[in-house]
Amino acid sequence: MANHPITSALTTIGTLTSRPAAFLVLLAYAILWMIFERQSLDWHGAATLFTWAMTLFIQRAEHRDTQAIHAKLDEILRSDHAASNITRIDDEEPEEIEKHRHRQQLGD
Numbered sequence: 693m694a695n696h697p698i699t700s701a702l703t704t705i706g707t708l709t710s711r712p713a714a715f716l717v718l719l720a721y722a723i724l725w726m727i728f729e730r731q732s733l734d735w736h737g738a739a740t741l742f743t744w745a746m747t748l749f750i751q752r753a754e755h756r757d758t759q760a761i762h763a764k765l766d767e768i769l770r771s772d773h774a775a776s777n778i779t780r781i782d783d784e785e786p787e788e789i790e791k792h793r794h795r796q797q798l799g800d
Contacts, residue, residue: 696785699786699787700785703785703786706755707755709748709751710748710751710752710755710756714751715745718744718745721741722741
């Protein structure tokens with residue numbers, strides 16, 4: 693399941709939506725909406741754009757926090773040579789990581 697194309701695509705999309713370019717896509721979409729469908733850009737349209745923008749802000753903050761945690765854990769793992777067998781888990785899909793964590797918790 694780790695190499696399933698749908699899960700890989702979802703992970704890639706999640707990463708791409710945390711990039712600054714996603715905000716440029718939103719801006720381009722809003723401009724095109726104003727140009728081609730100005731009459732439909734009412735309060736509901738503004739709410740749609742605002743919701744999309746807030747989703748991107750949340751995704752960006754979540755990605756930043758995750759990257760900070762990963763950097764801290766990488767530093768800890770580099771200092772503890774006994775933990776070197778776990779460093780390849782970054783390549784796994786989220787579901788596989790959850791299974792690994794569950795197995796570790798059962799072993800404790």
